[in-house]
Amino acid sequence: MKANFTKLLVLFVLANFTRAFGQQTTNPAVEAKIEALLKQMTLEEKIGMIHGNSSFTSTGVARLGIPELTTSDGPHGVRPEHGRDWVLDKKGNDSSTYLPVGLTLASTWNPELGYAFGSVLGAEAKFRGKDVILGPGINIIRTPLNGRNFEYMSEDPYLISKMVVGYIKGVQDQGISACVKHYLANNQETRRDGINVEMSERALREIYLPGFKAAVVEGDVNTIMGAYNRFRGQYATYNDYLINKILKGEWGFKGIVMSDWGAIHHTKEALMGGADLEMGTDLAMLPLPKYDKFFFAEPALKVVRSGEVPESIIDDKVRRILRIMFKTNMIDAKRSAGALSTPQHAEVAKKVAREGIILLQNKKNILPLNKATVKTIAVIGANANRDNAMGGGSSQVLPKYEVTPLEGLQNIAGSGVSMRFSQGYSIARNAGADQKLIQQAVENAKSADVAIIVGGWTHGYDYSKWDDNAYDAEGFDKPNMKMPFGQDDLISAVVKANPNTIVVLYGGGAIDVRQWVSKVKGILQAGYPGLEGGNALAEIIFGDVNPSAKLTVTFPKKLEDVGAHKLGEFPGDSLNVRYKDDIYVGYRYFDTYKVKPQFAFGHGLSYTSFDYGKPVVSSSGNNATVKFTLRNNGKQAGAEVVQVYVKDKKAAVKRPEKELKGFQKVFLQPGESKEITLSLDEQAFSFFDDKQMKWVLEPGDFEILIGSSAQDIRSKAKLKL
Ligand code: GLC
Numbered sequence: 001m002k003a004n005f006t007k008l009l010v011l012f013v014l015a016n017f018t019r020a021f022g023q024q025t026t027n028p029a030v031e032a033k034i035e036a037l038l039k040q041m042t043l044e045e046k047i048g049m050i051h052g053n054s055s056f057t058s059t060g061v062a063r064l065g066i067p068e069l070t071t072s073d074g075p076h077g078v079r080p081e082h083g084r085d086w087v088l089d090k091k092g093n094d095s096s097t098y099l100p101v102g103l104t105l106a107s108t109w110n111p112e113l114g115y116a117f118g119s120v121l122g123a124e125a126k127f128r129g130k131d132v133i134l135g136p137g138i139n140i141i142r143t144p145l146n147g148r149n150f151e152y153m154s155e156d157p158y159l160i161s162k163m164v165v166g167y168i169k170g171v172q173d174q175g176i177s178a179c180v181k182h183y184l185a186n187n188q189e190t191r192r193d194g195i196n197v198e199m200s201e202r203a204l205r206e207i208y209l210p211g212f213k214a215a216v217v218e219g220d221v222n223t224i225m226g227a228y229n230r231f232r233g234q235y236a237t238y239n240d241y242l243i244n245k246i247l248k249g250e251w252g253f254k255g256i257v258m259s260d261w262g263a264i265h266h267t268k269e270a271l272m273g274g275a276d277l278e279m280g281t282d283l284a285m286l287p288l289p290k291y292d293k294f295f296f297a298e299p300a301l302k303v304v305r306s307g308e309v310p311e312s313i314i315d316d317k318v319r320r321i322l323r324i325m326f327k328t329n330m331i332d333a334k335r336s337a338g339a340l341s342t343p344q345h346a347e348v349a350k351k352v353a354r355e356g357i358i359l360l361q362n363k364k365n366i367l368p369l370n371k372a373t374v375k376t377i378a379v380i381g382a383n384a385n386r387d388n389a390m391g392g393g394s395s396q397v398l399p400k401y402e403v404t405p406l407e408g409l410q411n412i413a414g415s416g417v418s419m420r421f422s423q424g425y426s427i428a429r430n431a432g433a434d435q436k437l438i439q440q441a442v443e444n445a446k447s448a449d450v451a452i453i454v455g456g457w458t459h460g461y462d463y464s465k466w467d468d469n470a471y472d473a474e475g476f477d478k479p480n481m482k483m484p485f486g487q488d489d490l491i492s493a494v495v496k497a498n499p500n501t502i503v504v505l506y507g508g509g510a511i512d513v514r515q516w517v518s519k520v521k522g523i524l525q526a527g528y529p530g531l532e533g534g535n536a537l538a539e540i541i542f543g544d545v546n547p548s549a550k551l552t553v554t555f556p557k558k559l560e561d562v563g564a565h566k567l568g569e570f571p572g573d574s575l576n577v578r579y580k581d582d583i584y585v586g587y588r589y590f591d592t593y594k595v596k597p598q599f600a601f602g603h604g605l606s607y608t609s610f611d612y613g614k615p616v617v618s619s620s621g622n623n624a625t626v627k628f629t630l631r632n633n634g635k636q637a638g639a640e641v642v643q644v645y646v647k648d649k650k651a652a653v654k655r656p657e658k659e660l661k662g663f664q665k666v667f668l669q670p671g672e673s674k675e676i677t678l679s680l681d682e683q684a685f686s687f688f689d690d691k692q693m694k695w696v697l698e699p700g701d702f703e704i705l706i707g708s709s710a711q712d713i714r715s716k717a718k719l720k721l
Helices: 002-020 028-040 043-049 102-106 111-127 157-172 201-208 210-218 240-250 268-272 298-305 311-327 343-356 405-413 435-446 487-497 533-541 587-592
Strands: 069-072 177-183 196-198 223-226 256-258 358-362 376-380 418-422 450-456 501-506 522-527 576-578 610-612 616-620 623-632 638-648 659-668 673-680 687-689 694-696 701-707 713-720
Touching (some): 043 311, 102 522, 111 157, 111 343, 157 201, 157 659, 177 240, 177 256, 210 223, 256 311, 268 311, 376 405, 376 487, 405 533, 435 450, 435 487, 623 659, 623 701, 638 673
Parallel strands (some): 196 576, 376 418, 450 501
Antiparallel strands (some): 610 623, 638 701
16 A cells, blocks of 8 residues: 555656646556557557547547547537537437637636636536547637637737636546647638648747647646648648647647647648547548548558558557546546536536626716616617527537526516617628618617617628628638627617617627717627626626626727738738737737727726735746735725736847736725735746747846736836846
């Protein structure tokens, strides 16, 4: 017994020690079992394991007790069953909790919620018999037009790094695998399956890699999904530099690199380029079952038999798959049951929505509404009574229910308040402003105490059925930032009829609000807040919940103001997209180039206010500590996300005006104060030197900026390192 304990102790220390030094660890006992299995496997059996054998599974080796690996989408809920070959075989029990989308989760700036979110997702995936849930999606939001922004988290790598770790641990502590995606630089949907992304080494290291590095090194993620696009001329899913050198080399990733569905286009290049598992290859022209024709099937057998590819390359891939199978109790072990669509899970979804819906504007404190005095509310807009769960593409979810904004308002206001609904606009091909619908909405608003317009993007999927202006979904980007279906005219007409107008924006990110932003009083950004989103929205509107969310993306005034469009290319030409915006993504561009955004990164209002005390900054070596008092000087309990940005006063290279390097969500009772302490490590001050190919901290003067958003800096302090 004693020997065992000592061994475990050694393992524990080793695991934490190596993790501290940024390497994933392996367990010698498991490795021995893997070797024993490998020795018994034929080459055919090994090859079978590295490619799909149905739409979402890959082959096992039954005679050796190795099961199939079963995957399922998606990042904010377990996708409804669609059978082994995309033939819908609806089982009764494939409803799942429709959690808020990634963008809304990130807008909570609350890593603990990330863990709770991941726990729900992991428990439900386990219940539905999935070994891998294909999320989180963490691609950098480089432009407001990317169709999948809703599914991702932010424009800022540090914020992503903090939110992704909790999510992954939440999923994997349930005993199944997360799959961080899409590695790397899948920042647009236009020509996603072939476009070649060119970017500098600094942009790669300082902006696009850190979220994935945190997922691997801190989150210990079991699997990673390669992206469709090319990177510097080679497909990302088997890009020697990204996969072999950085992911498996520098970061010591020991898990599985699976392709995105149909992202493998070669056999030898992909086997050597580091892809471990081929999924979803599109051989549409072939009859089912086509899986033996996959690049990693018969063609792979051939190149190994011919000696072009050493068998050891295949062995490493099989090792990785077996390693994750052992780690998630798929071999010689039993998993716990998990749970599906429970009230407790819905509560987590509601909590995320409550902390993820952003109050952008609140003129004359029109919000919160008072249930006692407000008698009639005009609820206007197609998004007010529309379900979104099944929208968006592969990340779709089929929940038992979804509370719409209209239902939520009715639920929370109670019978004393009458809600009068008008559609306001219609979602249809080339639909412009519909004067009849606008007129109905205006009549409704005129005689109401308050008008709440719920609009924004439309969470389509196959929106080839709709307007040319395609919306929030996989496979397509948006053509512009304009409000679709004539909503600008609707909002302008309604606010003329009733100045007490509040606009609620659904959707994956920034929208051009210039036409009416100065006329309406309240604006909320709701993202896609999940199956309880309508209730959470209404609780915020009526003040049962004090909003605490913050923007994780800059809201530009207009598209031309965005770095990717001003300095860079989007969506590039037929072959390449060059990220000439470089490290100037999001607020890094707006602040450095002195462009005023509509709403800043990190912006989000509360029903109370917070006082930031004078900061004291101390340093020891290349680490610094920032201390200050935060006080809630309002009458309502609330939470503030204090943000710490670092500015390098002088550097040998160009650096952004400032960069987020610390934050904390602080909950305070009315009048309560708390001593905030934030530590900044060496990394917070360093930049990547692409000459020396390493991170460098140049001694000198820095400035620490503490704020409630990137534009709302409350205090500053100097620091010399
Ligand atoms: C899709 C998506 C990916 C998804 C996969 C399986 O095309 O890009 O995120 O997990 O294919 O549906």
